[in-house]
Amino acid sequence: MSDYERIAKAIYFISTRVHSQPSLDEIAAHLHLSPFHFQRLFCRWAGVTPKRFLQVLTLERAKQLLRESKSLLEVSDTLGLSSGSRLYDHFVHLEAVTPGEYKKEGAGLSIGYAVHNTPFGPAFIAITPRGICKFSFLQGEALDEHLADLCKKWPYAVVHEEQQATLEVLDGMFGGAKKPDRPISLHVAGTNFQVSVWKALLQIPPATVVSYSQVANAIGSPNAARAVGTAIGSNPVAFLIPCHRVIQQSGKLGGYYWGETRKHAIHAWESAREEVLLPE
Incomplete structure (x- = not known):
């Protein structure tokens, strides 16, 4: 499994559980990785921690960006x-x-x-x-x-x-x-x-x-x-x-021809590089 496939699996897990705010341990366990190795993998790929990535997925943040x-x-x-x-x-x-x-x-x-x-x-x-x-x-x-x-x-x-x-x-x-x-x-x-x-x-x-x-x-x-x-x-x-x-006007991500998980991933990747995420 490639790094992106692991990250995509993590992003899908996080995006389907935004309201419950999954912990680092829960996400890492889903990927069968230790919390330490998962955090290092995620930070190397996305440039942010999984905790900060959760902020990208919130509906309120999307609505704010639209405004x-x-x-x-x-x-x-x-x-x-x-x-x-x-x-x-x-x-x-x-x-x-x-x-x-x-x-x-x-x-x-x-x-x-x-x-x-x-x-x-x-x-x-x-x-x-x-x-x-x-x-x-x-x-x-x-x-x-x-x-x-x-x-x-x-x-x-x-x-x-x-x-x-x-x-x-x-x-x-x-x-x-x-x-x-x-x-x-x-x-x-x-x-x-x-x-x-x-x-x-x-x-x-x-x-x-x-x-x-x-x-x-x-x-x-x-x-x-x-x-x-x-x-x-x-x-x-x-x-x-x-x-x-x-x-979408509602702030929801909406569809994406190349997959909604990939759309989440690109948003996180760009946000990390533009440094627009809220502080932890």
């Missing part, structure tokens, strides 16, 4: 993710395919792919010369399923395995040890509405959450919250297009 959320319209959609963030020492640039490129369905395009480990489990990544075109966390699916989905969206592209270049991109996403020398670029295909939603998501700072209706307001379609949810669900690039930062 504090600034209007996405205050940030120009040309800025991308803030380069001042301590989570990312870079920003994300999203470039959508043109209508002409969309019609070509990838003709003349080379796409490299690979599967790599990440802090949130194994993931499938595919890149074009212009950026990441697909990034998905694996949830037990065969590699063939992800390849088939990639080829369906880009049927005339030349698709090949590319371990080294994709690993370098992944280091820029999760490494944190060094600054990327250029923005991380995304090269995505979608409708005008989908692209507008994905660009709006890029304006949400790490360790911050917004509601579906706030995103709808930000793109000038206040009555389209449900359509916004559909566009978020079709996000082709997990994590970097941060659909995990959109939650």
Whole structure:
């Protein structure tokens, strides 16, 4: 079992027992680890203690974050993710395919792919010369399923395995040890509405959450919250297009295409790095 699988098991245990506030001993026993070894594992992965992580899961904290959320319209959609963030020492640039490129369905395009480990489990990544075109966390699916989905969206592209270049991109996403020398670029295909939603998501700072209706307001379609949810669900690039930062108006976490436990994990990971948790 990988570290992330152990952490995911712990997070699921904690998240289903928030109201009873499970002790360190109880969580460690669930994983068949000593309290000492579990605490060290959790701190190494999340950057915070299990006790502090419990604060991320409270409904009241989520509601507070929603109340504090600034209007996405205050940030120009040309800025991308803030380069001042301590989570990312870079920003994300999203470039959508043109209508002409969309019609070509990838003709003349080379796409490299690979599967790599990440802090949130194994993931499938595919890149074009212009950026990441697909990034998905694996949830037990065969590699063939992800390849088939990639080829369906880009049927005339030349698709090949590319371990080294994709690993370098992944280091820029999760490494944190060094600054990327250029923005991380995304090269995505979608409708005008989908692209507008994905660009709006890029304006949400790490360790911050917004509601579906706030995103709808930000793109000038206040009555389209449900359509916004559909566009978020079709996000082709997990994590970097941060659909995990959109939650229900009630403060509940809501669903997540790559699993609710993983959504909890990403929230904790980002919060730890942004130092927004309450003191113990």
